[in-house]
Amino acid sequence: MRALLVLLVLGICAYWVACVPTQDKRDHRIHHSKDLSDHTHDDSTDFQYDHEAFLGKEEAKTFDQLTPEESQERLGKIVDKIDQDKDGFITGGELSDWITHTQNRYVYENVNKHWADYDENKDHKISWEEYKKTTYGYAAGEVEFYDVVDKEKYRKMMKRDERRFKQADKDGDLIATREEFTAFLHPEEFDYMQDVVVTETIEDIDKNGDGSVDVHEYIADMYTPEADEPEPDWVKTERQQFKDHRDLNKDGKMDRSEISHWIHPQDYDHADLEAKHLLYESDKDKDDKLTKKEILDNWNMFVGSQATNYGEDLTRRHDEF
Template sequence: MRAHCGFLFSVLVLGASWVRCKPAQEKKERVQHGKELSDHEHDHSKDFNFDHEAFLGKEEAKTFDQLTPEESQERLGKIVDKIDSNKDGFITGRELRDWITHSQNRYIYENVNKHWVDYDKNVDNAISWEEYKNTTYGYAAGEVEFYDVPDKETYRKMMKRDERRFKQADKNGDQIASREEFTAFLHPEEFDYMQDLVVTETIEDIDKNGDGAVDVHEYIGDMYTPEADEPEPEWVKTERQQFKDHRDLNKDGKMDRSEISHWIHPHDYDHADLEAKHLIYESDKDKDDKLTKREILDNWNMFVGSQATNYGEDLTRRHDEF
């Protein structure tokens, strides 16, 4: 899949009127399927690895593998206190689903935290458009000059695209992004109110003839650029058929906005919700469709597990957050 530009830039600013910009490209799948929670099989006759990675996230599950059973249970108790958002002593399916979603998206929050300090120049726990623009494109961008940049027009367009996305992410329209709004700016595919903009950006990336739609040639061209005399791979032929059978729903030879939205935001299963229901079913002793802390701790090995025989090996990751 072709790299998606415009999410973030790497910039070197030399003086007030000197800027060199280089797009920092990140490969991104256009189709935002519901994420699989684990690469493991969901087979309890073998182990609970799927549940561990679903509940904790893959990296945190590795940490718990290194703990003794006692340490695992102690940390799990602290996690349960966090999951119980209304502090009523019960974990509902919604609370458990929200926690699983949070665990799966931890990489997003870590990415935002990593870049936050680069942009919050006045350390006021917010990022203005001016702060982002000046840090990303340099102060010369205010004059839209882009000194010493070979393709100035490209960078003007990219800055306008970033500004449009920043304004969309900025819910209250004050040109200042809170941490949540900045997360929506960097990762719009994760936020419902950004989805229409994701469709717009997808069309801009793929629609080469400027008709506001995506035909089969543009669809294939986004994924595959043939080498000279190279025979077309079978998977490309399959994608052509997919376009005909499943992408072009009204059979007019191209995808409009609605069809593109259906393509990149398919209605998959809500994996986090299914896993939450599964964990409750397996641990809910009194069958009241919610869990107490005791019910979770009594079934702790399904939620977090432990490999006591590995304790003492080099830890892959340690956190102070629990």
């Protein structure tokens, strides 16, 4: 009897795991346009922002473990890849294209990593039914989340996923190609997904349900004060940012158009600005293009190594004392 009871409990647990979507499969929260690095862009402190912008976050970590000689050797090979027309010069456009490529690489690597989990019939496409079954389990069918505590929460999550899937699915057959599935998982990277990104952003931040985002909702999305805690300076700065740059028509809230401008600024291209920065700092003869020598002469701005990290660590330790 006890053995039967154990088997029954294990069976229920297994079903529960299948029913409840895991966090990594349902966490599609959309934020405003991402920066090229989590680090502050302050060259007087270090070049970590530039390293992650130029190499990508994960590759920058690899370079941090190299000797200066190895780092420069690998940088030379990268320069050859950046020079698309093989004329021996790196233009601002080529540099910008490279930075965009490195920043988007994680998107496609993420899709490739999880593709087999969703493509159950191995037809190199992912249907909405395959995604729904893999993400939400059998409870997404006729069962309707009967064994899930917060049924309504999961119903809303699935409907939100379905809406985004249909938006990504250009031909409307509810079967996603690799490109369409990439747009579904990373809609912030695709122009034709902008409308659904705005919609999801409003759903996430708009707590009073009026279809817009006021300054209180804007701040609450990024900061929750502790009891009797004075408001930090950065929060005061964000309040001013909302007033000066987010609320364009000065009505005290952001509508769909203003939110779209916030998360997809048309006049701010991170990759292009970083390319211009690297070009300006490395172009010694001021001909608006870089040779491999000019880049290698300024290699520590483009890439890291054990030597540059050691120097930064010494600086930090000195500042701490």
